[in-house]
Amino acid sequence: MPSSPQSPVRVGIVGLSARRGWASLGHLPALRQLDGFEVRALSASSAESARRAAETYGVPHSFGTAAELAASDEVDLVVVTVKVPDHREIIEAALAEGKAVFSEWPLGTGLAEAEELTALAAGRGLRTFTGLQARSAPVVRYLRDLVADGYVGEVLSTSLVASGRGWGADFPEGAAYLLDRATGANMLTIPFGHTLDGLTSVLGDVETVSAVTATRRRELKDRTGTVHRPDVADQIVLGGVLTSGAVASVHYRGGMSRGTNFQWEINGTDGDLIVTGDHGHLQMGEYTIAGANASSGAELTQLPVPDRYFDPALEAVRGTQAYNVGAAYAQIRRDLADGTSVVPDFAHATRHHRLLDRIERATV
Template sequence: MNSTTTPVRVGLVGLSARGGWAPHSHVPALARLDGYELRALAASGEASARAAGEKYGVPLAFGSAADLVRSDEVDLVVVSVRVPLHREVILGALGAGKAVLSEWPLGNGLAEAEELAAAAEQAGVRTFAGLQARSAPAVRFVRDLVADGYVGEVLSTSLVASGRRWGPVFEPAGEYLLDRRNGGTMLTIPFGHTVDAVSMVLGEFTEVSATLATRRPVVREEGTGRRAAMTVDDQIAVSGRLESGAVASAHFRGGLSRGTNFHWEINGTDGDLVITGDSGHLQQAALTVRGARGADPAVRELPVPGRYFDVPALDDLRGLPAYNVGAQYARMLAGPAEGDAPVPDFTHALRRQRLLDAIERAAATGTRVALRQTP
């Protein structure tokens, strides 16, 4: 995208006056970037749209996504609604010839992702997938350490993390996340964001084995104690091999642990890296990088150099989920810096959803599943 003359006019689908993800991420990020203008929003009805427009100071408020995507005052449609609603909104935006940024996951399952990626290619417009963990300064720093040979040849990587949600208690607004049919699961959301960053740092998986389980089939609502069924897997154990030949393993657990909530090791012939954080949502987590190489007996903190915080307008958002969202918006506008991976598009999102589908097939069949390396 290019805004050398005028800002990119953004239409945000799913911005609510009641709160949610978009007000805590997209809104503050866009407000600080000169290359964008949050011009329009769409909510679940006209009254909701008016309330959100007044609260966030957005000039155009539409009662439906269909009205927003048809507006001549919108250049980029941002899709920040529940996963089952992605398909309809995205197809409408593509049909209107608009560029689209979709929150992750792209579609509710592989078939939808394939349909949306194909529709985007046919429409010939720019698309972006909200896999913002790869824009996090700490993740980019780790990628460069590995690429520069800090650990030597990577032998293996192992990761253990907590999903934060999908534990014994659920928030009322998050009940839809308990039903796997809705597509918003621990596998697709925190695991998907995190495995995308792991793949950026270390390369793609070429084969996977997996065990998935729902160990808490009944959970309780926060505050009321009401019981509800959960069909989403709250235990995810994946092992496999990467393009380099390195062995990888990852275990996600529902809820939060009293012990470790995010611990990622990269072990090589010459050194080790350890990345820790407060949850398995790598796209939002506060991360610490430690490392040791050669004769060093123990890992020590490796502060993330200032050059990775390369969007000064976002400095006051450091440590908040909005920072990585804003960093992705900035890269969408300017293009990646030298050495950076491109901003993920719908083709990339399809590759990532194929990995998740392979994990589910491996778990269902008890076999090792090979992955195609073409998107």
């Protein structure tokens, strides 16, 4: 890591392609708004692809493999933005080189991989970070403070219904891996997993679990006419009790609804909060909060997120998919400077994998 708190963190991004993708839409724009980071290297699917991407984005160094990037003296932090099945090999290479790692969520294809990677990082004493950026979103941080400050009184229950956006009838070409349970990338781990982590950051951990999952769309055609038979759930219902004693219910449906695509209610002894949005990916969507309590009256009123929850350094990407990623990076810089661990690390990711594993095992 940097030799002094004032030195920039030199970043190498695995999976930054000139053909666009999450790294170019989220990570790169966020990093370029923040002091304290320099994107020094990238790797892609081949040396030629990496060279083109480096020219496109003005990145000084390009590598054909993630292992070469991890070995570079130009890189302090390896950022992993590729498909989940490739995470393990890349992260192992980075940790072997003594590099800090920021991996997109899910950390691994399942609990076992996450546990192994967490143990490996801990054994080497290396800093790790996981892209569960819903908890970095201003709307989620404000909601957490409203609840903590007693806006609703004691939380009695919470209910959330949302659309997964993917895993519906509209199936894009090239997304077949999202229908294969073995890849670890599905509706349970991605939109449901991101959102559940945001929910627990506001209301506390899930203590008891019951669940129902189903695959209601048994055959899907992509735009080429190819038929796919998914073995992942497109309906997920979680019922549980939080550590506070509050009762929780969460229902995710594949695809999009003509009605509600995201509504999250928090009901308490003294008031209610309702979060609505455009889809069930809390880590990247647009959401608003309304509330009413004993002091404000019976009518719900909009509760705009105060400006203090937004980082002025990220104003250029406010309202884009890059903002929450940028907020996570800004906190990573503070974590590295102060020795704190606010951004989820691999140990946190493993605990979250363990919760999702409990949900799968509890299904009826």
